[in-house]
Amino acid sequence: MQDYDVFSRCHPAVNFLFFAAAIVLTVVLFHPAYLLVSLLCGGAYYAVLRRARCGRTFGFLLIAMVLVAAVNPLFNTLGETTLFTLFGRPYTWQALCYGGCAGMMFAAVSLWFLCGGIVMTSDKFTSLFGAVIPAISLVLVMVLRLIPGYWRKGKQIAGARKCIGRSGAGTRKEKIQGGMDVLMALSGWALEGSVVTADSMRCRGYGAPGKRTSFQIYRFTGRDRFITALIAVTLAAAIYAAAGGSARAAFIPAVSVAEVAGFRPILGLAAYAALLLIPTFYSIREAILWHSLRSKI
Amino acid sequence: MAQFAIENLTFSYPTDPEHPSLREVSLQVEQGEYIALCGKSGSGKTTLLRHLKTVLTPHGNREGSILYDGAPLDQADLRRQSSEIGFVMQNPDSQIVTDKVWHELAFGLESLGCDQKTMRLRVAEMASYFGIQGWFHRDVAELSGGQKQLLNLASIMAMQPKVLILDEPTSQLDPIAASDFLNTVKKINRELGTTVLITEHRLEDIFHAADRCVVMENGRILADDEPKKVGQLLYTQKSDMFTAMPAPVRIFYGAGESGAASPLTVREGRSWLTEKAAGKKLRDTLPPQPEFPEEIRDPALEVKEIWFRYEKDSPDILKGVSFRVPKGTLFSIVGGNGTGKSTTLKAICGICRPYRGKVRVDGQDTAKCKDLFHGKLAMLPQDPQCLFVKKTVREDLEEMLPASCPDKDRRIEDMAKLCDITALLDHHPYDLSGGEQQRSALAKVLLTEPKLLLLDEPTKGLDSFFKRQLAGLLHRLMTEEGVTIVMVSHDVEFCAEYADSVSMFFDGQLLTTNTPRRFFAQNSFYTTAANRMSRHLFPQAVTAEDVVALMKENQLT
Secondary structure (H helix, E strand, O other), rough: OOOOOOOHOOHHHHHHHHHHHHHHHHHHHHHHHHHHHHHHHHHHHHHHHHHHHHHHHHHHHHHHHHHHHHHHHHHHHOOOOEEEEEOOEEEEEEHHHHHHHHHHHHHHHHHHHHHHHHOOOHHHHHHHOOOHHHHHHHHHHHHHHHHHHHHHHHHHHHHHOOOOOOOOOOHHHHHHHHHHHHHHHHHHHHHHHHHHHHHHHHOOOOOOOOOOOOOOOOOOOOHHHHHHHHHHHHHHHHEEEEEEOOOOOEEEEEHEEEOOOOOHHHHHHHHHHHHHHHHHHHHHHHHHHHHHHHOOO | OOOOOEEEEEEEEOOOOOOOOEEEEEEEOOOEEEEEEEEEOOOHHHHHHHHOOOHOOOOOOOEEEEEEEEEEHHHOHHHHHHEEEEEOOOOOOOOOOOOOOHHHHHHHHHOOOOHHHHHHHHHHHHHOOOOHHHOOOOOOHHHHHHHHHHHHHHHHOOOOOOOOEEEEEOOOHHHHHHHHHHHHHHHHHHHHHHHEEOOOOOOOHOOOOOEEEEEEEEEEEEEEHHHHHHHHHHOOOOHHHHHHHHHHHHHHHHOOOOOOOOOOOHHHHHHOOOHHHHHOOOOOOOOOOOOOOOOOOOOOOEEEEEOOOOOOOOOOOEEEEEEOOOOOOOEEEEOOOOHHHHHHHHHHHOOOOEEEEEEEOOEEOOOOOOOOOOOOEEEEOOOHHHHHOOOOHHHHHHOOOOOOOOOOOHHHHHHHHHHHHHHHOOOOHHHHOOHHHHHHHHHHHHOOOOOOEEEEEEHHHHHHHHHHHHHHHHHHHHHHHOEEEEOOOOHHHHHHHOOEEEEEEEEEEEEEHHHHHHEEEEEOOOOOOOHHHHOOOOOOOOHHHHHHHHHHHHHOO
């Protein structure tokens, strides 16, 4: 799935920086043009990551977007242009615009979070914070391992009990009792396991005096440095433009959106788009590169 | 100077001060030795091994001394003990701390505060030595049991220990993974000179590799000598432990030989037997076992063309499994890991629903039968602990009977007697040994009075003594209660000795079924050690007893 995705093979710090920037800017720059750019770039990267399986998410987000836009005027009746009245309340053009932007923001942020979830795997997350606080990162790692483990064991216990006629099906009371029994067995098993785990940890020197270190499997390479610089430059340009008011937008009482014209606003939007397209750009370049390499063989 | 010197160690747990777990144990371990520690469950092996690492030492009353490198063990600090004394435990799963393979390899080094450069090198080195590169980035949850245990070993070896202590490391593994693991341990001992102390039920794989074999019984050291001499000693003392010896040793003494020159491996046994039989005309006079019938009328279980996959897009696990099990027999299924044996049992129970095909228990379609698990069918899962939900074995058994049952106590007593757990009824299920847990879980399953009993790897982790008890129990169920048993097992020796028929499972299908002698006589790899040792002379002999009987018959003794 991610064979061509260079960005997910970058250092976790780079990934984290990018997604933090993308999500924060999407929320802060509440301007239709910027939101549209964020939405499209997020959609593009999500499509790169998920390939053919992105359709359902896109459909769902589109419906959510339309719904937020349409529903917002029902609650927010401010604004000077009334389109029509519904249940005796004005349904205004300004509230509809605001709803449309809010819908776009919701969809764009969702997309960035979804991409972040795919790229920032649990081990990247823990290794990133392990460098700062080893103890907390270890706890996180152990929890990440135990939760799916408990889930699997719980299912196994329920299956085993079903095979001796204790499936816990039947009346509600029997169901509750059945669930309690599985939980009891699970807690006994977990306790037993945790004793062994504790022994195994102490066997390997956990708690020995001296500082604990954290093994870093990811290395900060030249490419990571380059991408970080790229993020920094585009981010700075976007912030520079936004600080000058090119991303300003007000909806109430009248819609007043900063125009995208002149040097600063155009630079800002272009930089914003460039920033958000970094992962997609690298993926596509890699795909083309491989394709041309293969055709030469 | 000895690496470990144990002098007159006596130890008792606070709960049972009258019966010490270790009695006046003295043992010297030299640098670079490979020592196999054997004995029945509960003979004190684990207690002894845990004394060799201070953080694992149990609480209780202790006398005697343990020296490590000439100084008392507890004077060596945690850092030194952590890196120099490696300890691998039984349960492959619970020993793993982190969620990724690479992280687990580095765990010990992180604790010692190694720098990145050292860690990188050591982790890389271990991954290469143990052949872990292929799954270096994987989640530990995706690994097989054998891989998990290898990872546990590798993550300890990354700390470059001088001594490696292994407490029944392969009891949860299938035989192929187990012998891979034990070969790796042997390689570490031979190539790195690491001292190895290991306890094991499966003596076949370690007996010949060990420099010394230490036998324990009731907390005492019964024997401490070269493997060959230990074999002789156990035979002359008529010890229970003799049944755990590798097949060549048992055949050697069974055939009336004496002395300490017994063969230890199949290869040695084969040449010994060839020498014995040189120039003699041999007769294979074992009573022939009948062919497994083609047509089975009124089967206890009929599985008809079942197909199953775990997810919509995943490959098929079962690809048209079909078989019929005659009533009142022990039907065993053998085959490699991941071929779908356990899934077949789950499909029969309906935990996994096949998307095509039918399962009939006693002529009734299981998909339509409502009270399937009340008196018709029951399964003992691979991990018997899954069945325990109460604080004592007795409460766990009571749970199986309706509260209104008039003769509740009597039925529990009877069942406890049948499964030989009367003395254990008031213990906590988790305090029991593997074999005891197995029998308690079986008692619980049997209280549903099934006519058809499914067993998933019932001999896993049992020593030879408990295996024989289990075989006796199964036999009683079949003859006295008329129960039909279907068993999935890796234990070729057990199937050869006790099953009525053996089936081979491969690639999602049940390929062939035959009576044990006919089944194993055709195989050259998937067969018992006794058969591999003697097949060139007695192709029909599959158990050590068979070989001994034929040797007596042909006057080779």
